[in-house]
Amino acid sequence: MDEKLIEYIRELIPEDQRVLTDQADLYSYSFDASFGMHVPELVVQPKHTDEVAAIMKLANQYDIPIYPRGQGTSLSGGPLPVKGGVVLDLSKWDSKLEIDAEDMVAVVSPGVLTADINEAAMERGLMYPPDPSSSHVATIGGNLAENSGGPRGLKYGVTKDYVIGLEVVTPEGEVIQTGGRTIKNVTGYDLTKLIVGSEGTLGIITEAILHLSPKPPATETLMALFDDIVDSGRAISQVLSGGILPSKMEMMDQASIQAVENYQPLGLPTDVEALLFIELDGHPAAIEQEITEIKQICLQAGAREVKVAQTNDEARELWKARKLVSPAIVRVKPTKISEDATVPRSKILDLFQTLKEIKEKHQVDLVVFGHAGDGNLHPNIIADKRDEEEMKRVEAAVEEIFEAAIKLGGTLSGEHGIGTMKSPFLEMELGEVGVDMMKRIKNSWDPNHILNPGKIFPDPGQRLVLTDES
Amino acid sequence: MDEKLIEYIRELIPEDQRVLTDQADLYSYSFDASFGMHVPELVVQPKHTDEVAAIMKLANQYDIPIYPRGQGTSLSGGPLPVKGGVVLDLSKWDSKLEIDAEDMVAVVSPGVLTADINEAAMERGLMYPPDPSSSHVATIGGNLAENSGGPRGLKYGVTKDYVIGLEVVTPEGEVIQTGGRTIKNVTGYDLTKLIVGSEGTLGIITEAILHLSPKPPATETLMALFDDIVDSGRAISQVLSGGILPSKMEMMDQASIQAVENYQPLGLPTDVEALLFIELDGHPAAIEQEITEIKQICLQAGAREVKVAQTNDEARELWKARKLVSPAIVRVKPTKISEDATVPRSKILDLFQTLKEIKEKHQVDLVVFGHAGDGNLHPNIIADKRDEEEMKRVEAAVEEIFEAAIKLGGTLSGEHGIGTMKSPFLEMELGEVGVDMMKRIKNSWDPNHILNPGKIFPDPGQRLVLTDES
Structure with missing residues (x-):
């Protein structure tokens, strides 16, 4: 240089x-x-x-x-x-974290940790809902660039749904303000929502105004064990179509449960095919009644057992298994390829079936867990990147996971972003013209291709390669 | 041609x-x-x-x-x-209106009436929340182009918050699909949310996939009368910061109440300065308790009277006044200039004060009502377009309303769009670079300026003119 x-x-x-x-x-x-x-x-x-x-x-x-x-x-x-x-x-750059309770907004610098925003909001009776698993480590700037999701996305939506204003440095070094402190704003094009999720390719976010929600007065947690994974899918569907919108609906498949039990025994039965965690929040009277309804729906759908947490400590205990999945699976093998293929809600069971086939066909260690309520699963393949032959099988499996998601009317990425690994598959989902319309925006904003090159858009002829890390 | x-x-x-x-x-x-x-x-x-x-x-x-x-x-x-x-x-073009209850989506043609979508969703236990006042007349295509709002925006957000996929004809006549049927999707730039609200300048929407919500099991309505408009503002603020999020929080000022009573007497006291309508929806047990809390908050804030509707018919009766505002005010004078200046929640009272000053200074018939809960007021000026001298005063008043909204940290438009009349003020809000970044997108997508020219972006030297309609 x-x-x-x-x-x-x-x-x-x-x-x-x-x-x-x-x-x-x-x-x-x-x-x-x-x-x-x-x-x-x-x-x-x-x-x-x-x-x-x-x-x-x-x-x-x-x-x-x-x-x-x-x-x-x-x-x-x-x-x-x-x-x-x-x-x-x-x-x-974490100098600013201001909560304005009257406007119900937080104004933050890009380096502030996401969990700290929610904590500051909670102190004022408010909440910043997006809760990616990494929220205690990750910065809001990264969450904004990638439009992060999280379990609460089911009821509350994702990062983008809470951003109402930005300060942005353009690729050519100009400073613009988008949106503002108002909830509604239709003045010109929505640059705020274009920049959030553009993976750092359209601008550098230097300040953000986030809309906050009222803090729900109470939460309840329930765990349901299913011998048959198909039954768990039916339970999810019946809860949602019955007019109840839980704050979280997370699932773990048998391989995830086994990995957790091997890593830190919690006493979960390793012979069940699926485990659902459901969290409700809202008015205490409402959620008490709803949790009873959900329990009945799960049992009727064929759940072996349903546990409702009686205290906050019990709820934390139940959630522990879900939180341990990621650390548990990397103990099995050192390399984790974490995907976030997302399908329409009605296609979750088809995706499960296809993932099972892919796992068998390519003989890969595939573990499935994630946000089942909104169709956003996390198929994780664990492998050892030093094993070139295994990594070739992983490449083939990953490619088939993407193809399956799109074939089921879904998308390559629900909340992680395209970045480097998924870019070769972009055109498969968006078509040539769809990609071209995105490139037109990129080229008009960043004519010299200075900002975050090599992301989202593939280089000519680029394909997925996991075997050579150069 | x-x-x-x-x-x-x-x-x-x-x-x-x-x-x-x-x-x-x-x-x-x-x-x-x-x-x-x-x-x-x-x-x-x-x-x-x-x-x-x-x-x-x-x-x-x-x-x-x-x-x-x-x-x-x-x-x-x-x-x-x-x-x-x-x-x-x-x-x-209203051939398609499909509800998929399992995916919780509606798939619609552009000419379908917005209210019909909600009605079809309701039949399946679901809801399409955006409810612009014109929803029984307006098409979803228009709502998508303008990103329409409505009273329920307070709790549920606006049109854009419910659009997850589009079929769009680009300005050059290519067909693209954006998003899809999944709730989460971060594959490439968010063209869906860029096109919704772009006022028909970036593409023609030929089909849309809309996300639906569970239908709330119950609603409750309350009306509160305030001698002092400042007290009504305090009540709004206290309700929201107390952790209750009503589905609607609408207000009418004294001039609106008087116009309605002159048009169709409903027995409203015309000596109050403000009237609030508050609607709650959700679980019956929760909203029953919340409505009692809101009643207390209003009375403590200085409400003269609070009425809680005991039946659905009573609720409809209460809402009648709000629905009659628009027809009532055009009876006073034939020309209505309807604005939607929007400010941060905490600045609503400042906006009221400024509007009062503008009304007196320019001697215009200014009526204020709207979505007070989210800072989105509708200052309406009623006039007679044949009276050139009056229209000059209206021009000056409108210009000052825009200036006031921006000075208070707000925006030119909360839900109506920029279109033709507000375009001369665009740069005042967005700055030269902000407008330029939007124009770059427009130029890259529509190099021949074929699609809806003369909207959003002003012609060189263009200013607000209400006196010559040519």
Whole structure:
């Protein structure tokens, strides 16, 4: 990289420790929670909008790619510097976390942890609903870039549903404000919702205004065990079509239950095919009645057993199994390929069936859990990336998972983003013209292709490769 | 217009009566519910996606503007053919209205009436929440183009929050599918939410997939009368910050109450400064308790009287006053300029104060009502467009309303769209770069400026003119 550019950046950023050039430092920015290693040429930790704007202007001048990054918990390669260049680490920029209870909004800097926003809101009787599993580690900036979901998405929607305003540095280094502090806004195109979920390819979010909800007065949790996975699907469907909208409806398949029991025995029966966790929130009188109805629906659908938590501690105990899935499965094998194929609600059972076939056909360790209530499952393949033959089978299985989701009327990604690994499949879902319309936006906003290149849109001829991490 | 083009269009559309050239027919497409008259050169009533695609291709070839139109209830000039050319009347295309209860979606053609979607959903125990006042007359296509709101927006959000998939004809006549039938989808840029609310400038929506909610088991309605408008604002704020989220929170000011009582006496006291209507929906046990809490909050905030409807008929009776506002005020004077300036919730009282000052300063008939719970008020000015001197005062007042909304951290438009009248003020809210980023999208999608020109983006030097309708 041009020494002059580094010099200019050093002039912009007064403190030395916010510009990292040391190889050891650079290496720690070479990966995220997905796959592949790419060492950046430089890492900068901006803490002001004008720093970001100036860096983007320089990057255009010197034709150097820029990759915004939060805490690197991305499951799709969002922050990886795949074309070389500069990583902007925004995780240190956590100076602002303001709750305005009257406007029911939070105003936040990009480096604030997502869970901290919800906690601050809770203190004022409010709630920030999006709850990705990584919320205690991940930054809101990353959540915004990827439009993160989470279990509560079933009732409350995803990150995008709560963003009403942004401050954004454009790919060419201009600063714009989108939306504002009002719940309703139809002035011009909705740049807010275009930028949220654009995986850092259309702008760098330097501040966000988030809409908050009233904190629900009570929650109740129920766990149901099913001998037959088909019965669990029927129970989900009957609950939802019966007019009850739980805050969460999570499932674990037999392989997930077994992995958890091997990792930390919780006393779950490992001979059941599926386990459902259902959480209700709202008015205490309403949810008490609803939880009884759900219990009956589950039993009638064929549940072996239904447990309703009587206390908050009991509820936490029930949720423990779901929280342990991810750590448990990486104990089986070191490499985890975490997908988020999503299908229409009515196709969940078909997806289960297809996943079972794929697992057998390619002899891969496939574990399925996730947000069953909204059709957003997490098929995880666990493998060992040093085993080239196994990884070839994993490649084939992953490709078939994507094909199955689309064939069932679903999508490549429900909440993780396209990033690097799913981009070869983009056209399969969107068609040539659909991809072209997206590229037109990208090209008109970032004519020099400076911002997060190599994400969403595949390079010509690019295909999924898990065997060579270069 | 080129005779050849008309000939080609006649070849595309088999039935004669779907291509209108008669002057009397064309005149009936020259206005909407906003301001101004513009006679189109041709009206076509397409009923198939390939007809729309072919027309768009021809329009690009012949450089003829195309204006999509529903039932013409737009309050911002969305369907007006301001640059001449062809109006596409999509209101006859109502062939599809499918409810899939298991996927909890409705799939609809653009000409289906919005209220019919909700009614069909209700029959299956579901609900389509967006409820603009015009929902029994307006088409879903128009609602999608303008991202319509409505009273239920407070709890349920607006049209955009329910759209998960679209079939769209691009400005150059290609057909794309955006999103799909899944609740979650982060595959590529969110074209769905970009196109919804783009006022027919980025594409023509030929089919939509709408997400439905469970139908709430019960509703309750309350009306509160306030001697002091400031007290009503405090009551709204206390209800929301107390953890209750009503489905509707509507207000009427004294002028609206007086207009209604003059039009059709309902026995409302005309000496109160404000009237609040609050509707709750949800579980019966929950809302019964909540309505008691709200009653107490209103009385403590200084309400003169609070009435809780005991039956559905009583609730309908209470809502009657709110529904009569629009017909009542046009009886006072024939011309209605309906605005939808929206401010952060905490600034509602400031907006009331400023509106009062503007009314006095410019001596205009200003009536205020609307969705107070979400900061989206409807200041309506009633006037007589034949009175040029009065219209000059209206122009000045409207301009000051926009300025006030933006100064209070709000927006030009909460739910009606920018269209023709508000476009001169766009840059005041978005800044030069903000407008430029929107124009880049428009130019990259519609390089020949064929689709709905003259909307959202002002012509150079354009300003608000209400005195010359030419």
